[in-house]
Amino acid sequence: MREIEARPRIASDTDGGEPAAAWLAFAVHHGADKDGAGKSHKGGPMLAAEASLRGSLAVLVGPSGAGKTSLLRSIAGLMHPQRGYVTVAGTTVWDSKRNVRLGPAQRGCGLVTQRHALFPAMTAGDNIAFGLHALPREERERRVREMAALFRLEAVLSRRPAQLSGGEQQRVAVARTLAPRPRVLLLDEPFAGLNLSLKDAILSDLESWLTATRTPVLYVTHDVAEAWRLGSRPGAEVLRMEDGCIVRQGPAAVVLAAERAQLLAALE
Numbered sequence: 001m002r003e004i005e006a007r008p009r010i011a012s013d014t015d016g017g018e019p020a021a022a023w024l025a026f027a028v029h030h031g032a033d034k035d036g037a038g039k040s041h042k043g044g045p046m047l048a049a050e051a052s053l054r055g056s057l058a059v060l061v062g063p064s065g066a067g068k069t070s071l072l073r074s075i076a077g078l079m080h081p082q083r084g085y086v087t088v089a090g091t092t093v094w095d096s097k098r099n100v101r102l103g104p105a106q107r108g109c110g111l112v113t114q115r116h117a118l119f120p121a122m123t124a125g126d127n128i129a130f131g132l133h134a135l136p137r138e139e140r141e142r143r144v145r146e147m148a149a150l151f152r153l154e155a156v157l158s159r160r161p162a163q164l165s166g167g168e169q170q171r172v173a174v175a176r177t178l179a180p181r182p183r184v185l186l187l188d189e190p191f192a193g194l195n196l197s198l199k200d201a202i203l204s205d206l207e208s209w210l211t212a213t214r215t216p217v218l219y220v221t222h223d224v225a226e227a228w229r230l231g232s233r234p235g236a237e238v239l240r241m242e243d244g245c246i247v248r249q250g251p252a253a254v255v256l257a258a259e260r261a262q263l264l265a266a267l268e
Helices: 068-076 124-128 137-150 166-178 196-213 224-231 257-267
Strands: 024-030 047-053 057-061 083-088 091-095 109-112 184-188 217-221 236-242 245-250
Touching (some): 024 068, 047 068, 047 236, 057 224, 068 083, 068 109, 068 184, 068 217, 109 166, 124 137, 124 166, 137 196, 224 236
Parallel strands (some): 047 245, 057 217, 057 236, 109 184, 184 217
Antiparallel strands (some): 024 047, 024 083, 083 091, 236 245
C-alpha cells in the first residue's frame, strides 16, 4: 500500500511549548435556557454542551439518552440547535449569532454511526468511492485500494452489502467515511454490535490510519471500560456527558476515577 499522505501535525498539550490549538470547539444549546437548565421542548433533545478539544483523541462517555448522538449530529450539521457555535480545525462552521451555517458536506467532519447505511445496489468498492466524485478516476481508484488494504477488504470489493458479514459491512462503512480524508472524525459507537475481538481488530486498523494522517477523533461510547481503555492513551482526554451537558473534562484517571475504582473492586 502506498504511503498515506500526512496532514500538518496537530499539536498536543504534552508536546511542550505553546498550548495546542483546539481542533474542535463547540457550544451547542437546544431545548435549554441561557443558564443551561432544561425546559419542555416537545419531546426533543435537551443540549447545553460546551467544550474545546486539543488532544488527538477525545472520548465522550455517558449513559443512553444523555445526548451524545444529538451532540455529534449537531457538530456534523445533521441537526440544527437553537443557538451556539461549532468550529472545526479553526474554521467556524456554525454560529447562530453571526448567521454562519455550513452544510454537512462543507464541515470536514467524517461521521460513523452504528448503522451501516450502505447503498444496497452498489458494490463494496463503489460504496467506498461514493464521496470521491470530485477526484480524478486514478486517484479515486487509489483511495479505494488504500482503504481496502487498510481494512482488509480486498477480497470483497466486488460484493454487494447483502453478501457481506456484519463486520465487513461496518468496515466498508468506516472506509467510505475515511476515503475523502475528513478533517476530523466523529465515531458514534460504531462498533457496539461487534464482538470484542473484531472490534479490537477494526480499532487497530483505524488507529494506524489516524496516526498516519494525523486526523483527530471524537469517540462516543456508553461503556465505561471502553472509555477508560481509549481515554488512558497518551494525548487522550475524556468528557463525561449527563442530561445533555458536558459535566466534566480531563484525563481518564480523573474523570473516570470512581468508575475505575468500582471496576477494580468488582474484579477482586
